[in-house]
Amino acid sequence: MKQRLEAEFSKIFGSGELPRVYFAGGRVNLIGEHIDYSGGRVFPCALALGTYVAIRKRQDGERIFRSLGVNDGWEKYPKAVLSAMEQAGYGFSGGFEILVAGNLPLGSGLSSSASLEVAIAYALSDTFDLGISNKEIALLCQRAENEFVGVNCGIMDQFAAAMGKEGCAIYLDTASLDYEHVPLELSEHEILIFDTKKPRKLSESKYNERRSECEYALKALQSQLDIGALCELTMDELNKNSHLIDNATCLKRARHAVSENQRVKKAVEVLKEGDMEAFGRLMNESHVSLMEDYEVSCKELDTLCEILWKQDGVLGARMTGAGFGGCAVALVERSRAEEITALTLKEYRSIIGHEGACCRGVGGAPKRI
Numbered sequence: 420m421k422q423r424l425e426a427e428f429s430k431i432f433g434s435g436e437l438p439r440v441y442f443a444g445g446r447v448n449l450i451g452e453h454i455d456y457s458g459g460r461v462f463p464c465a466l467a468l469g470t471y472v473a474i475r476k477r478q479d480g481e482r483i484f485r486s487l488g489v490n491d492g493w494e495k496y497p498k499a500v501l502s503a504m505e506q507a508g509y510g511f512s513g514g515f516e517i518l519v520a521g522n523l524p525l526g527s528g529l530s531s532s533a534s535l536e537v538a539i540a541y542a543l544s545d546t547f548d549l550g551i552s553n554k555e556i557a558l559l560c561q562r563a564e565n566e567f568v569g570v571n572c573g574i575m576d577q578f579a580a581a582m583g584k585e586g587c588a589i590y591l592d593t594a595s596l597d598y599e600h601v602p603l604e605l606s607e608h609e610i611l612i613f614d615t616k617k618p619r620k621l622s623e624s625k626y627n628e629r630r631s632e633c634e635y636a637l638k639a640l641q642s643q644l645d646i647g648a649l650c651e652l653t654m655d656e657l658n659k660n661s662h663l664i665d666n667a668t669c670l671k672r673a674r675h676a677v678s679e680n681q682r683v684k685k686a687v688e689v690l691k692e693g694d695m696e697a698f699g700r701l702m703n704e705s706h707v708s709l710m711e712d713y714e715v716s717c718k719e720l721d722t723l724c725e726i727l728w729k730q731d732g733v734l735g736a737r738m739t740g741a742g743f744g745g746c747a748v749a750l751v752e753r754s755r756a757e758e759i760t761a762l763t764l765k766e767y768r769s770i771i772g773h774e775g776a777c778c779r780g781v782g783g784a785p786k787r788i
């Protein structure tokens with residue numbers, strides 16, 4: 420990819436000094452879904468697939484963005500990052516030319532936008548010696564998305580892309596931003612990602628709706644309880660106070676947030692003990708909660724999970740990301756990964772009527788290459 424990018428770069432911008440090339444990955448969330456805006460813990464992992472950015476300074480002060488085969492509308496992301504950086508007081512001495520390329524399936528819910536934002540911020544920070552820490556890059560990119568792109572996302576995706584580490588998932592407390600890199604010692608297991616290939620049309624409006632439902636539940640609880648976020652509660656505490664939430668839907672949303680947060684804590688515990696079966700069961704429970712209490716799954720995601728759940732060698736499977744399409748993530752026995760992939764895609768096609776896809780490769784860290 421580096422050589423291709425360098426060659427295309429000189430075709431577009433002219434030869435001369437070679438550009439610097441940077442990478443940031445997409446992410447797959449292993450468990451902890453839809454709780455990064457309710458003060459919960461999440462457990463994402465950066466991917467080896469992501470976005471590449473080639474950059475070279477210009478003397479004339481111009482700022483030029485080009486891309487190789489990225490969707491229309493992609494430019495709003497680098498521009499948003501630039502605005503967020505400037506708003507935070509980072510200036511650029513002179514201009515630059517940037518060429519972007521990526522190998523993540525677009526629109527598949529693996530955070531191609533967060534990986535693009537982080538790759539841009541990382542490339543700019545390093546090229547202009549701004550010395551911005553990776554954690555700050557995550558926050559800047561989230562702000563770029565919230566304030567300049569206009570998507571009300573939480574911190575998880577940008578944090579995963581900016582703070583990824585080879586061979587590790589990130590156990591992140593979204594209330595305090597404390598985090599821990601947890602080694603994914605998978606040995607005879609493997610993580611597979613299955614793409615529904617369903618366009619995620621509803622995801623933005625429904626995402627905002629879920630956020631407001633959680634805010635409603637939180638406000639109702641705050642009438643009696645001294646809490647700042649839903650995930651501060653245990654399941655017992657929520658059950659004891661459920662009468663405070665007068666809306667059945669919002670109560671279900673709160674139940675998902677609180678139960679999911681407990682599952683994440685448990686999942687990291689069992690992973691550290693090497694109990695992969697228990698980790699897989701928690702993934703399954705997470706999916707059911709997202710399907711029934713949070714209602715962000717869809718026929719395609721449920722179908723993938725059901726096909727996976729019934730197969731030998733599958734320890735767990737769940738939807739990952741915002742939902743309403745996008746991907747499912749599965750933990751499987753490595754020796755059976757090929758047959759599981761083939762059977763899952765075959766059955767998916769016969770039930771849903773169109774192809775799905777599978778990708779793998781967890782553990783990318785942002786880097787200059």
Ligand code: GLA
Binds near residue numbers: 448452454574741
């Ligand atoms: C999207 C958002 C994240 C997170 C997930 C759901 O990916 O960008 O902040 O809320 O959905 O877990």
